Amino acid sequence: MAELRQMTWISSNREDGAKILHLRIGNNAWKPYSATPHAVPDYKISGGSKGWATYQELSKAGWTLVDSETALAPPVLTSAVVEGEESIAIGQFLTF
Template identity: 50%
Template sequence: MAGQLCWIPSFASKGKLTLYLRLEPYHPWKPHTAFPSLCVRDYPIPGGSKGWATSQRLLQSGWTIVPTAQVQASFRDNFGDTSQAA
């Protein structure tokens, strides 16, 4: 099984990039922790990216990385610009 991965700013990590995964291009993006069977323990680096070790493993297994800007543009196209308060 080879899916897609992307680094997306996460509300839970105060806007820091967090690894998100999806098994198929038509599936929604989910945090890597939603897939415990795919996760690898993060490196013990203070301030390190959440999911870095997992991303390395998945890329070696044939997963595809999707640029963050592409995912964010897709969100804007599908849901509008939600960054502005009404």
């Protein structure tokens, strides 16, 4: 089963509140796109969104966009029994 590859736009710590692209693979923490090997050079446009070129490339490659509110929400813990094994679902990830 392929790992989830997700993207989201999260506000930076800048005063203007601009959002930058963050990436996550599997259930790892969100990282700014520029801190990953998946980053594509930004367009040289004054005031352009940081990560827009990366978003376009990864979107074409099948990455999923997650809304910011969902991305920043704490994981929800639930439990289930799957094929006789107890499992715990953390957010949208199921672990055994």
